[in-house]
Amino acid sequence: MLKIENVFGGYSSSPIIQGIDLAIENAEFFALLGPNGSGKTTLFKLITGQLPIQSGSVLLSGREIPVYSKLEKAKKISVLTQEVLVSFDYTVEEIIRLGRYPHQKGILKQLSKEDRKVIEDVMEKTKIIQFRHTPFSMISGGEKQRVLLAKALAQEPEILLLDEPTNHLDIKHTFQILDLIKKQQQETGLTVLAILHDLNVAALYADRIGLLQNGRLIDVGNADTLRKEAQLKQVYEVDVKTGSHPTVPKPQILMTPEHAERDFFDFYNSYQIEKNSTYIHMQFEHPLRTISNGVIGEGIHWLKHFCNFHVDKHYNCADPKSDLRERLNNYHIPHEATVAMMTAVNLEDMVMETKDINGIPMLVIVTAGVGNAIDVSNEYTISAGTQIGTINTMVFIDAHFTDGALVNACITATEAKTKALHDLQIKDRESDTIATGTSTDALVIGLTQQGEQTPYAGSGTAVGKGIGQLVYRSTKKAVNKYLKRIRQ
Template identity: 55%
Template sequence: MIEIKNLFGGYQKTLIIKDLTLTIEKGNFYALIGPNGSGKTTLIKLITGVLPNQGGTITLFDKPLHSYSTIDRAKNMAVLSQEAKVEFDFRVEEIVMLGRYPHQKGFLKHISYQDRRVVDNVMKQTDVFRFRKKPFKWLSGGEKQRVLLAKALAQEPKILFLDEPTNHLDIKHTVMMLQQLKEYQKMYQLTIVAILHDLNTAALFADKIGLLQKGKLVESGELSLLQNENQLSNVYEVALKTYEHPIIPKPQITVIPNQVDEDHARLEYDLNQTDHYIHLQFSHPLRTISNGVLGEGIQWSTNFCNFHVQNNYNCSNPRIDIISWLKQANICEHSTIGMMTAVNLKDVSIVEKEYEGIKILTVITAGVGNAVDITAKKSVDTGIQIGTVNIMVFIDAHLTDGALVNAVQSVTEAKTKAFVDLHIKDPVTQTIATGTSTDCTLVASTQKGEPTPYTGSGTVIGKGIGLSVYQALVDAIGKYESRRALL
């Protein structure tokens, strides 16, 4: 455990750390964050005894820091700093062996079998064993950093201090290093105190966070403090937005730069329609939410495609098929929402209207051969049939993520209302259908104007969505029924 109370310290007459109180529990990965000049490096130098404190107390494992001898400190603490300077022409294994100095006995400090075993082990774990015979100066900055980490681990410390440990590392070795450190932490109850400028890296690997500003501890605690957008923006003096990592329950942060709002037609698009696909390409990326075959979830997209497939289409891997079709059409898959339907694309309904100053574009292909009453107790999965309802709604407004979800709800309400009014039935249960078994919905917004968190039926945008979707869907189903009557 590290316990700091009312700490003051700095360089000669310059006071950097001011009345700082902090407790770091044993076995924690504790990240120190804050802008340049906030006192992070100075704090580590005070805790390790490199700088004398000018007030307050520092306790390590229930003993005052000043009561530890230099050797005892080295046995308990290791430091990996930003600098990778070594004055002499040592080989890599000699550099790492320096980490064993506190554990070697006798005046001449003989190297033991245990020393060699530990050194070989940490070199392998940090992926520098292959460099062990090379001069340190021959290595790249990232390789040198990993060698110095191996040296620090060779000390077998109880506390490891890291000052921007990934400064010279590429993505692979950054992740590798921090994952290895997490394994050390768990295996040996190692306490890690790391200065990290990358807030997303801190969120992924740290257990606790300490936020510093101008030598003072603004807040210390759980990772949730990284979700305090106002506090982070004030400390870093830049607009920030937090969001959840898509795979693991960790916060992530993105910077919002000042941008000049370009003067352009905000729902400007090109429409290309063939017998195989409908392609809408917008002049600027739109914020989207969809359950499309390609591009599902929330993201930014420029291209929106609805592909025609035969009624007997084998859907073993529809995503791969859509990517293949996009390549054939020379459309970038990474900025595209892709859907598919067995409906004749000539029966598409396109409605473009303005509702109380809000422009809304709705594009729908619809068939009801596989209509389903979602509330019916007995229903049959009839697979892919002609009858998919694909709805695309484009809105010239700034919608929050919550408003995007709300907009999908408004689309669904309008769709169900159309099914009720047209008396569309589930062919199995003969009850009024609520949709089809393969419906696909997209809502996209230009993100221009003031953000709005609500797009439900009681709002202007929600009402506009409802009227637009209802009109386009009734029209599309009418076209579908007329074509089916001719078969």
């Protein structure tokens, strides 16, 4: 265990590090974060003994750092700093050999069989074996970083101190190096203390993080500590918003630049609609904040294109995502900026309604088929039908919603659709009860994010009522058109 007890120290009598207490457990990955000049490197230098401690103590396995001899210390701690100081033009392998120095015995310090094995092993792991005979000066910054990590690992330390280990690395090599360090931590019990600038990388790799400001640790905790937006804003003086990684249960931080202010635009003059028997394509001049379950563009995004493609009623594609992407490509619609859904109903029966509700412009587009109408509250299992039956709803609003209000809007729009089916007495054929929707309904809510932010869009709000009324009316009309067509 590395124990830092009330440590003060720096470069002169006025200390940079001002009373730090921190215990880093064995086999822990601890990330030290903080803005430039906050004292991260200085703290490292106090830990390694490069700088004298003015007061307090640093204990390594229960013993004070200054008590260790240089060799003893090198077996315990290895340090990877940003400063690449290699005075002679050693080859890559020669540099890594230096890492074995603390383990070599005798006056001649010959490499043992074990030393050679470790050197081969770390060169393999850090993927630098192909450079083993290349002079260090002739490899790139990123490759140098990997060589120095290999040297640090060759030392077989208990604790690895890393000062910005991914400084020169591209994203592939950043993740490769950190994955490797993480693996060492998990498989060999290596303790890692790393100075990191990238908060998102820290959130993904560190077990705990410490936030340093003006030489003081102002917070220590797990990755969720990075969800404290106000604290990050105060420390880094940048407007941040925290979200979550979509697949890893860790926070991710998004920075808002000053130039992010957007010019006001007129909602009704900001879109074009193209409609034919193959597709409906709504294109907005500016991206809208969207929430959707569309085949393409699902989730929460900023998107400009909203498409509803007609497919055959027996459509049965193993990979609808690729299929829709190809369709979008054929019409030169960028799939990466699009919500796309599909329907087997006749697109001529689309209903589009616009209305200002309480001064908030709204537009709703619905295509509806109810052949697969389902009462979701019924217990029977669904048999895959081939009926035309999807209600696709697009709701565009000139308002500014929080993410919570976006979810509210989904609920409101769904309630309105269900009410329309209720009033039209649309039934689930299997149970002969009133249907609540169809088996494959799709919804997109798009917001201009203009005006004051609204935290709610439920049925108790004016904007929620507006969504409800427009979706209800449009759904009813679209279903009636569908019923009329199938009766013909």
